[in-house]
Amino acid sequence: MTALTVVRDEPAAGTPMLDAHLVVDRAGFRLDLTLRISAGEVVALLGPNGAGKTTALRTLAGLTPLHRGHITLTGQDLDRPDTRRWTPTERRPIGVVFQDYLLFPHLTALDNVAFGPRRHGLDRHRAREVASGWLTRMGLTEHARRKPRQLSGGQAQRVALARALAVNPALLLLDEPLAALDARTRLDTRAELQRHLAAHPGATLLVTHDPLDALVLADRLVIVEHGQVVQEGDAATITAQPRTDYVARLVGLNLHRGRAAGHTVRIGSDFSLTIADRHDGEVFVAYPPSAVALYPRRPDGSPRNVWPATITGIQRHGDNLRIQLAGPIDVAADVTPAAAAHLHLVAGQPLWATVKATETRVYPAAPGDRNRVE
Ligand SMILES: Nc1ncnc2c1ncn2[C@@H]1O[C@H](COP(=O)(O)OP(=O)(O)OP(=O)(O)O)[C@@H](O)[C@H]1O
Numbered sequence: 001m002t003a004l005t006v007v008r009d010e011p012a013a014g015t016p017m018l019d020a021h022l023v024v025d026r027a028g029f030r031l032d033l034t035l036r037i038s039a040g041e042v043v044a045l046l047g048p049n050g051a052g053k054t055t056a057l058r059t060l061a062g063l064t065p066l067h068r069g070h071i072t073l074t075g076q077d078l079d080r081p082d083t084r085r086w087t088p089t090e091r092r093p094i095g096v097v098f099q100d101y102l103l104f105p106h107l108t109a110l111d112n113v114a115f116g117p118r119r120h121g122l123d124r125h126r127a128r129e130v131a132s133g134w135l136t137r138m139g140l141t142e143h144a145r146r147k148p149r150q151l152s153g154g155q156a157q158r159v160a161l162a163r164a165l166a167v168n169p170a171l172l173l174l175d176e177p178l179a180a181l182d183a184r185t186r187l188d189t190r191a192e193l194q195r196h197l198a199a200h201p202g203a204t205l206l207v208t209h210d211p212l213d214a215l216v217l218a219d220r221l222v223i224v225e226h227g228q229v230v231q232e233g234d235a236a237t238i239t240a241q242p243r244t245d246y247v248a249r250l251v252g253l254n255l256h257r258g259r260a261a262g263h264t265v266r267i268g269s270d271f272s273l274t275i276a277d278r279h280d281g282e283v284f285v286a287y288p289p290s291a292v293a294l295y296p297r298r299p300d301g302s303p304r305n306v307w308p309a310t311i312t313g314i315q316r317h318g319d320n321l322r323i324q325l326a327g328p329i330d331v332a333a334d335v336t337p338a339a340a341a342h343l344h345l346v347a348g349q350p351l352w353a354t355v356k357a358t359e360t361r362v363y364p365a366a367p368g369d370r371n372r373v374e
Pocket residue numbers: 026029047048049050051052053054055056209
């Protein structure tokens with residue numbers, strides 16, 4: 001019997017694909033980011049406005065040169081300023097889906113997708129075959145002859161994704177891929193995108209400031225603030241143990257950094273919280289806004305942490321109200337509309353806030369944690 005040899009140029013899942021140290025200096029801003037992504041892995045680069053996400057993506061795509069560092073993809077240096085290595089955008093094995101898709105308006109969906117394979121050397125007929133296959137996978141067969149302006153937002157997004165994937169990229173870059181869609185379409189498209197990303201054998205970097213996109217689509221989250229990584233890991237770890245104010249807000253937790261001694265954590269110079277378990281040294285204390293209860297007068301005889309607070313803001317939050325409070329520690333509290341009415345909550349109002357020791361989650365703060373949370 002003859003052995004059947006299957007030739008695959010797909011990398012085995014887990015093979016290191018991207019190894020990058022991205023350094024870009026601008027007046028008042030420095031990007032200094034290390035990124036490693038394996039075959040089949042989807043990494044979300046998440047961060048607030050101005051954190052440097054787009055700059056990172058542009059360096060990988062070859063639209064912004066590095067000042068220092070390197071971009072190595074499947075062992076090839078694409079950008080390495082110290083050896084003057086530079087591969088132009090069109091020669092990088094990278095597919096990009098931009099926020100607004102950037103489809104060619106004068107080309108049909110089919111020719112938009114065929115553009116990449118053509119550029120990579122396939123003849124017109126073969127490139128169209130490949131493109132047609134991708135449009136079928138995206139459920140767009142009957143839209144192949146349409147121009148971008150005849151497509152809905154969700155369809156244009158799928159054409160852009162097909163175009164990026166049609167060149168079999170070692171690295172797929174997605175820049176806020178769902179941002180241009182309305183809420184309903186975004187929901188369907190997110191689920192569909194998840195399927196396509198799971199099938200993509202290369203590495204994927206998703207740039208977003210939507211935590212839901214990151215949580216649903218990515219295997220690993222890299223969180224950047226001020227051009228630097230402040231936390232990275234899987235969604236479960238990050239949501240359980242946020243290490244900066246931004247991440248805590250993202251996952252909906254109150255967060256303080258302090259010094260623990262036994263069951264007490266000193267926060268700032270003259271405030272302490274009692275915690276359930278013993279800890280020593282620098283720690284984070286996290287608890288959800290739903291764990292903070294509000295009282296018009298100081299509740300006594302209770303084992304809870306109690307402190308005076310003033311309302312600085314009230315917003316709707318799902319079925320509840322989220323109350324922002326200033327005091328010895330700044331916190332958010334969630335209350336039901338009935339409780340808010342009962343307490344006659346208004347901005348500027350003094351109250352008493354409480355949280356039970358057993359509702360707090362305490363974990364060590366690494367010495368390297370940036371953006372200290374006080
Ligand atoms: N072309 C440019 N020239 C000079 N400075 C720039 C340029 N583009 C961005 N910046 C600055 O570089 C920093 C990082 O911006 P960048 O767009 O990468 O952040 P971002 O995380 O993508 O933000 P957003 O979520 O708002 O898109 C910001 O301070 C920004 O003002």
